[in-house]
Amino acid sequence: MSYSVGRVAGFAGVTVRTLHHYDEIGLLPPSERSPAGHRRYGEADLDRLQQILFYRELGFPLEEVAVLLDDPDADPREHLRRQHGLLTARIERLRLMAAAVETAMEARSMGIDLTPEEKFEVFGDFDPDAHEEEVQERWGGTEAHRESRRRTSAYTKDDWARVGREFTAIHRRMGDLLAQGVAADSPAAMDVAEDHRRFISDTSYACGYEMHVALGEMYVADERFTATYEAIEPGLAGYLRDAMLANAARHV
Numbered sequence: 001m002s003y004s005v006g007r008v009a010g011f012a013g014v015t016v017r018t019l020h021h022y023d024e025i026g027l028l029p030p031s032e033r034s035p036a037g038h039r040r041y042g043e044a045d046l047d048r049l050q051q052i053l054f055y056r057e058l059g060f061p062l063e064e065v066a067v068l069l070d071d072p073d074a075d076p077r078e079h080l081r082r083q084h085g086l087l088t089a090r091i092e093r094l095r096l097m098a099a100a101v102e103t104a105m106e107a108r109s110m111g112i113d114l115t116p117e118e119k120f121e122v123f124g125d126f127d128p129d130a131h132e133e134e135v136q137e138r139w140g141g142t143e144a145h146r147e148s149r150r151r152t153s154a155y156t157k158d159d160w161a162r163v164g165r166e167f168t169a170i171h172r173r174m175g176d177l178l179a180q181g182v183a184a185d186s187p188a189a190m191d192v193a194e195d196h197r198r199f200i201s202d203t204s205y206a207c208g209y210e211m212h213v214a215l216g217e218m219y220v221a222d223e224r225f226t227a228t229y230e231a232i233e234p235g236l237a238g239y240l241r242d243a244m245l246a247n248a249a250r251h252v
Contacts, residue, residue, distance in 0.1 A: 001042070001043070002031075002032050002040040002041060002042050003040065003041050003042075003046075004038065004039070004040065004041075005019050005020070005030070005038070005039045005041070008041045008045075008046065008049065011046070012049055012050075012053060014053070019039070019049075022049075022052070023039065025062065025066075026066070027052065027062060027065065027066050027069075028045065028048055028049055028052060030042075030045055031044060031045050048069060051065075051069055051079050052065055052069070054079075055068065055069075058086050163203050166199065167199060167203075170192060170195055170196050170199060171196075171229065171232055171236070171240070172232060173192050173195075174189065174192045174193070174196070174233075174236065174239065174240050174243065175229075175232045175233030175236050176233075177189050177192065177239075178233050178235060178236055178239045179233055184239050184242035184243045184246060185242065185243070185246035189239075189243040189246070190243055190246050190247040190250055191247075192243065193212075193240070193243040193244045193246070193247035194247050194251075196212075196240075196244065197209070197212045197244070197247070200212070200215075209247075209248035209251055209252055210248070212244050212247075212248060213244055213245055213248045215244070216240060216241035216242075216244035216245060217241060219237045219240060219241055220237050220238055220241050225237060
């Protein structure tokens with residue numbers, strides 16, 4: 001069975017122009033032509049296109065992709081093993097980066113007093129001190145910020161690592177509800193929002209419902225927070241905000 005260039009473009013999520021370009025540079029010439037001279041792609045062509053797109057997603061330039069795929073000694077299974085390893089490593093790196101940024105942003109908003117070594121170990125490449133001026137401007141004069149600094153001043157590196165893991169777990173629970181299509185004002189989502197509020201109160205400062213709602217608005221208004229939650233589950237920032245608001249209304 002063979003397929004037209006339009007159908008292959010639809011299968012792969014690329015443009016017809018892209019397939020034409022791959023043909024013109026010799027990266028993916030179609031194995032067949034119709035009597036009218038139109039491109040027709042067979043199963044082997046689709047397999048090669050899949051490999052091309054995997055490597056492109058990993059950032060390989062087209063010239064290098066061609067060399068890799070045209071190596072006469074290369075085993076197609078080896079390509080898949082290599083790509084699987086590279087993609088798995090990227091996913092894990094992105095997961096760790098998202099968790100580190102999430103922990104850093106939440107902890108900084110509550111006020112952290114760690115040594116430079118501990119900061120870098122807990123937060124990876126994120127530097128909390130780079131945002132110290134903003135933190136002081138936003139929260140420096142509030143009682144919540146003063147309370148947070150008093151309560152967290154004795155936290156050790158292990159304490160902050162535990163706090164980060166537990167807070168991330170709450171966010172992932174909320175993300176799972178969103179992925180399942182559970183409404184933000186459902187009892188299940190509001191219960192997770194309540195756990196979120198209590199966690200902040202238990203680990204940092206007394207977080208009442210009004211303050212909790214304000215935090216939810218910040219998650220949506222501040223693109224850095226939004227990006228962190230989007231990395232967990234698309235749409236999570238707004239969903240979390242809505243659940244926090246519904247939970248506050250339920251209790252107030």
